[in-house]
Amino acid sequence: xxxDARPPGSSPKIRIRGLRKAFGEKVVLDGLDLDVxxxxxxxxxxxxxxxxxxxxxxxxxxxxxxxxxxxxDGRDVLAMRPREREAVGEHIGMLFQGAALFDSxxxxxxxxxxxxAKRRIARRDARGRAIEILAQVGLGPEVADLWPAELxxxxxxxxxxxxxxxxxxxxxFFDEPTTxxxxxxxxxxxxxxVAQVKRLGATALxxxxxxxxxxxxxxxxxxxxxxxxxxxxxxxxxxxxGNPYVDQFVRGSTEGPIRMEVRR
Amino acid sequence: xxxxLSFLGGVxxxxxxxxxxxxxxxxxxxxxxxxxxxxxxYPRLLARQMIEIGYFSLPVVALTxxxxxxxxxxxxxxxxxxxxxxxxxxxVVVLSITRELGPVLAGLMVAGRIGAAIAAEIGTMRxxxxxxxxxxxxxxxxxxxxVPRLVAATVVLPLLVIVADILGVMGGFIVGVVKLEFNAAAxxxxxxxxxxxxxxxxxxxxxxxxGFIIALMGCFQGYHSRGGAQGVGAATTNAVVSAxxxxxxxNYVITELFFAR
Numbered sequence: 001x002x003x004d005a006r007p008p009g010s011s012p013k014i015r016i017r018g019l020r021k022a023f024g025e026k027v028v029l030d031g032l033d034l035d036v037x038x039x040x041x042x043x044x045x046x047x048x049x050x051x052x053x054x055x056x057x058x059x060x061x062x063x064x065x066x067x068x069x070x071x072x073d074g075r076d077v078l079a080m081r082p083r084e085r086e087a088v089g090e091h092i093g094m095l096f097q098g099a100a101l102f103d104s105x106x107x108x109x110x111x112x113x114x115x116x117a118k119r120r121i122a123r124r125d126a127r128g129r130a131i132e133i134l135a136q137v138g139l140g141p142e143v144a145d146l147w148p149a150e151l152x153x154x155x156x157x158x159x160x161x162x163x164x165x166x167x168x169x170x171x172x173f174f175d176e177p178t179t180x181x182x183x184x185x186x187x188x189x190x191x192x193x194v195a196q197v198k199r200l201g202a203t204a205l206x207x208x209x210x211x212x213x214x215x216x217x218x219x220x221x222x223x224x225x226x227x228x229x230x231x232x233x234x235x236x237x238x239x240x241x242g243n244p245y246v247d248q249f250v251r252g253s254t255e256g257p258i259r260m261e262v263r264r
Numbered sequence: 265x266x267x268x269l270s271f272l273g274g275v276x277x278x279x280x281x282x283x284x285x286x287x288x289x290x291x292x293x294x295x296x297x298x299x300x301x302x303x304x305x306y307p308r309l310l311a312r313q314m315i316e317i318g319y320f321s322l323p324v325v326a327l328t329x330x331x332x333x334x335x336x337x338x339x340x341x342x343x344x345x346x347x348x349x350x351x352x353x354x355x356v357v358v359l360s361i362t363r364e365l366g367p368v369l370a371g372l373m374v375a376g377r378i379g380a381a382i383a384a385e386i387g388t389m390r391x392x393x394x395x396x397x398x399x400x401x402x403x404x405x406x407x408x409x410x411v412p413r414l415v416a417a418t419v420v421l422p423l424l425v426i427v428a429d430i431l432g433v434m435g436g437f438i439v440g441v442v443k444l445e446f447n448a449a450a451x452x453x454x455x456x457x458x459x460x461x462x463x464x465x466x467x468x469x470x471x472x473x474x475g476f477i478i479a480l481m482g483c484f485q486g487y488h489s490r491g492g493a494q495g496v497g498a499a500t501t502n503a504v505v506s507a508x509x510x511x512x513x514x515n516y517v518i519t520e521l522f523f524a525r
Contacts, residue, residue: 061399086402
């Protein structure tokens with residue numbers, strides 16, 4: 001079951017084929033194939049250690065895969081020179097699991113870090129711009145001069161989201177966006193993600209094991225297991241997918257084809 | 265026989281491990297030097313690091329130098345008195361301070377203060393994904409984190425050693441004149457009499473090399489730290505220990521280069 005909203009002949013925004021990555025003898029990604037359509041939000045679900053984070057880091061260029069193809073807008077990013085890759089990276093935003101805010105910089109400098117680094121904004125104008133972006137994620141101007149250590153987990157995620165969207169990227173990645181948040185704050189972050197991705201018209205790729213979050217932010221859901229995609233389908237059909245892996249994961253059952261490596 | 269082979273295997277594995285680590289450090293240093301000469305540059309960060317490494321290390325380096333000079337004068341006097349060579353105290357103090365004690369003690373003090381801080385800061389950034397975040401924001405972590413620290417430490421440590429040299433000699437002068445009752449003018453004359461430019465220059469060269477080593481080991485250990493708080497703690501310890509050992513090793517090498525006949 002696979003949704004295909006793409007016009008015939010066009011390529012997906014992100015196309016992954018045969019992606020493989022092993023750490024020593026442990027194979028994390030094993031010939032993974034995945035398409036992410038332009039302007040759509042795809043959520044990859046899967047258990048701990050299933051390769052979700054490694055997948056996203058391979059696409060971002062933080063980890064070099066052993067083999068495979070990663071195409072963005074039809075261009076193989078793994079074959080690019082560093083400067084070309086950097087240019088592609090300028091159109092990508094990323095919200096890290098723990099927000100990964102720079103704790104030596106105030107909030108406003110965190111938010112506009114990429115804009116200042118790419119010289120798309122003068123440093124003296126950055127604070128004002130940061131306040132505008134913070135407003136888009138529901139934070140007031142008083143937050144701009146705080147330090148990351150002074151923020152709650154939910155506020156850190158919002159600042160991280162503000163930083164991810166500051167450069168108005170074409171593609172945004174979300175790594176476990178609701179992990180560590182209470183259900184209400186998780187829902188607020190999800191709503192902000194949906195609103196901002198829609199406003200930007202961006203393509204979104206998220207990884208999570210939070211089913212409620214996946215259903216809120218996804219157009220399409222893909223299930224990863226043992227380094228490969230075992231199911232892809234519309235978010236609305238996730239509870240009646242007919243796929244035993246997805247069914248077990250959604251139910252949170254210990255009975256099924258997914259065997260966790262637990263020593264008793 | 266099996267036990268012997270097992271022992272030799274262990275020794276070989278250890279040796280290979282050390283060589284692999286040394287290779288990694290050399291590659292890291294080469295990469296850092298490559299990024300030192302390629303834009304973008306971050307003058308604001310460089311200035312901040314120079315203040316952090318230089319200005320804030322002044323008290324600890326100054327105290328170390330003054331008391332080392334004082335002890336040196338006292339020890340030299342009591343030792344040299346056994347063969348009536350008390351007049352050489354001023355010369356021994358100035359040569360010891362400028363050639364050895366100034367750069368080595370300043371290097372070890374800064375290794376403890378700054379090497380640990382660099383490793384802890386960069387290590388924390390590594391385990392909290394901040395270094396990955398830099399990359400996703402089109403900023404090269406080597407240029408942004410490593411280069412400013414490396415350049416700042418290499419430039420600033422010779423300046424700290426100039427201060428240490430002056431204060432160390434002053435410490436010896438205070439003890440010589442106040443406690444040992446040397447004539448102040450005669451003490452200063454003996455201080456200058458045998459001092460050559462190469463004595464001071466060798467100390468400053470050592471200081472620049474030590475500064476590079478301190479920042480390199482701090483950055484390397486922090487950059488490659490793994491495993492949360494425990495990994496950052498281990499990186500911090502390794503940074504200080506490895507920098508201290510390398511300072512002593514390179515101290516001998518540079519001394520050999522300058523003064524071996």
